[in-house]
Amino acid sequence: MKIKVLGSNCVKCDNLLKNTRQAVEQLGLGIEVNKEIELDKIVSYGVMTIPALVINEKVVSVGKALAVDKIIELIKAAE
Amino acid sequence: MDWTREWKKLLLIAVIFLAAYFMPVETSRFQNAVLEAFQLVRWYAREHVLLCLIPAFFIAGAIAVFVNQASVMKYLGAQAKKVVAYGVASVSGSVLAVCSCTVLPLFSGIYKMGAGLGPAVAFLYAGPAVNVLAIILTARVLGLELGVARAIGAVVFSVVIGVLMQLIFRKEETERQNVQMAMPESGEGRSLWQNGLYFLTLAGILIFANWAKPAQDSGVWHTIYQMKWLITGIFSVGLGAILTTWFKVKWWKLLMAAVPIAILAFVLPSQPVFAFSAGVIGLSVVLMRGEDEEREWLDSTWDFAKQILPLLLFGVLIAGLLLGRVGKEGLIPSEWIYSAVGGNGLLANFFASFAGAFMYFATLTEVPILQGLIGNGMGKGPALALLLAGPALSLPNMLVIRSVMGTKKTIVFVSLVIVMATISGYIFGLITL
Numbered sequence: 309m310k311i312k313v314l315g316s317n318c319v320k321c322d323n324l325l326k327n328t329r330q331a332v333e334q335l336g337l338g339i340e341v342n343k344e345i346e347l348d349k350i351v352s353y354g355v356m357t358i359p360a361l362v363i364n365e366k367v368v369s370v371g372k373a374l375a376v377d378k379i380i381e382l383i384k385a386a387e
Numbered sequence: 388m389d390w391t392r393e394w395k396k397l398l399l400i401a402v403i404f405l406a407a408y409f410m411p412v413e414t415s416r417f418q419n420a421v422l423e424a425f426q427l428v429r430w431y432a433r434e435h436v437l438l439c440l441i442p443a444f445f446i447a448g449a450i451a452v453f454v455n456q457a458s459v460m461k462y463l464g465a466q467a468k469k470v471v472a473y474g475v476a477s478v479s480g481s482v483l484a485v486c487s488c489t490v491l492p493l494f495s496g497i498y499k500m501g502a503g504l505g506p507a508v509a510f511l512y513a514g515p516a517v518n519v520l521a522i523i524l525t526a527r528v529l530g531l532e533l534g535v536a537r538a539i540g541a542v543v544f545s546v547v548i549g550v551l552m553q554l555i556f557r558k559e560e561t562e563r564q565n566v567q568m569a570m571p572e573s574g575e576g577r578s579l580w581q582n583g584l585y586f587l588t589l590a591g592i593l594i595f596a597n598w599a600k601p602a603q604d605s606g607v608w609h610t611i612y613q614m615k616w617l618i619t620g621i622f623s624v625g626l627g628a629i630l631t632t633w634f635k636v637k638w639w640k641l642l643m644a645a646v647p648i649a650i651l652a653f654v655l656p657s658q659p660v661f662a663f664s665a666g667v668i669g670l671s672v673v674l675m676r677g678e679d680e681e682r683e684w685l686d687s688t689w690d691f692a693k694q695i696l697p698l699l700l701f702g703v704l705i706a707g708l709l710l711g712r713v714g715k716e717g718l719i720p721s722e723w724i725y726s727a728v729g730g731n732g733l734l735a736n737f738f739a740s741f742a743g744a745f746m747y748f749a750t751l752t753e754v755p756i757l758q759g760l761i762g763n764g765m766g767k768g769p770a771l772a773l774l775l776a777g778p779a780l781s782l783p784n785m786l787v788i789r790s791v792m793g794t795k796k797t798i799v800f801v802s803l804v805i806v807m808a809t810i811s812g813y814i815f816g817l818i819t820l
Contacts, residue, residue, distance in 0.1 A: 351496050
């Protein structure tokens with residue numbers, strides 16, 4: 309499983325990254341979550357509202373700093 | 388220790404040290420400037436925060452949560468009609484670009500997978516100027532005239548600049564990326580007029596709570612001024628009705644929130660600020676304990692407040708220190724400012740737009756800075772020129788724009804903005820003289 313956060317240095321983006329890392333840790337997935345800040349790459353996902361959450365190269369959430377339990381739900385749904 | 392990286396911090400500390408070492412504390416100009424800075428901060432705190440900024444944050448938060456972005460973006464897609472795309476791009480900044488950090492991704496999205504270069508540039512240019520918070524604060528602090536001129540100027544010139552860019556680079560058809568736009572899910576099913584009415588009540592509270600005392604003691608404006616709290620109250624009751632019927636907030640919660648407001652309004656009718664504050668607190672508590680949608684509204688409102696208030700405090704302090712209040716002097720002598728951007732010469736307008744284009748203004752800080760400049764003799768024309776060129780551009784965001792559309796287009800875009808801002812400032816100066 310590959311999980312990525314698309315975003316810049318905005319507050320919401322950092323919150324999503326933090327919450328996603330926490331969700332991954334709670335699930336014990338043992339994978340690393342990184343933030344993609346390059347605009348070209350972000351747009352290539354079709355995303356124009358940051359932050360966005362990408363699981364296995366699929367955009368699952370746009371423009372929201374999701375809470376930890378919501379992210380866990382999304383990860384489970386993607387499995 | 389990695390000294391190739393540490394030197395930046397060392398340099399910063401050295402600069403601060405030298406500034407502190409040679410600080411001219413005993414000179415009267417310096418002491419005055421410090422005093423001016425605090426005076427200005429107090430003036431903002433008393434005049435603008437409670438009645439103006441806080442409702443504005445609630446409005447910006449509501450826009451971020453309740454406006455369906457997908458419905459706006461479909462007019463900016465690859466298949467959109469050109470005329471419509473330009474029109475929507477120039478005004479949609481008011482609902483899409485509520486935060487400066489969202490402008491650039493939207494810009495590169497419109498450019499690469501949407502309506503193309505022209506509309507993307509129009510959006511990029513107009514976004515910061517038509518965003519709600521910017522218009523509200525500009526009109527409130529710098530006057531309605533300049534606020535309106537800023538919004539209209541930005542919309543008109545964004546279309547002109549967009550069309551010009553498209554014409555200049557018409558030969559280079561950019562290859563579109565063929566990806567599906569990913570849009571945030573839309574809100575609950577409320578119709579357009581319901582949402583419209585909801586935003587109207589919010590705007591009504593903001594406008595009438597801030598109704599300024601007119602110069603004459605009679606006439607329509609004065610009557611409205613005398614009744615402003617009654618009208619604000621009626622709008623607040625309307626907001627409560629909307630919240631219970633369409634947002635399904637429990638009526639008894641709103642009633643509990645309304646009790647302290649009513650008590651304060653009757654006990655301290657001469658100090659409506661108390662009742663107003665009670666209203667803000669009551670609304671926040673109701674939203675906090677509400678369903679998903681209400682909580683999201685409060686969250687995004689709080690996000691705006693958290694992001695913008697520290698920047699604004701810092702901006703006001705710096706502006707007060709350097710420029711002082713209206714009619715007073717800060718660290719920079721008034722003659723310098725007057726000789727650079729005083730009056731309404733072409734050169735003054737050019738200087739204002741050129742400096743504005745490269746300078747970085749954190750969200751909304753352009754307002755106190757401009758207020759200081761005007762107080763020191765800056766003409767109205769150059770002020771508008773700076774407002775039109777400033778917030779849309781800065782050195783750091785030019786670098787990002789360059790990475791999206793290349794060096795040549797960026798240079799042409801920046802030159803167009805500076806030229807247009809100079810001309811429109813000049814014309815505005817002539818009209819308002």
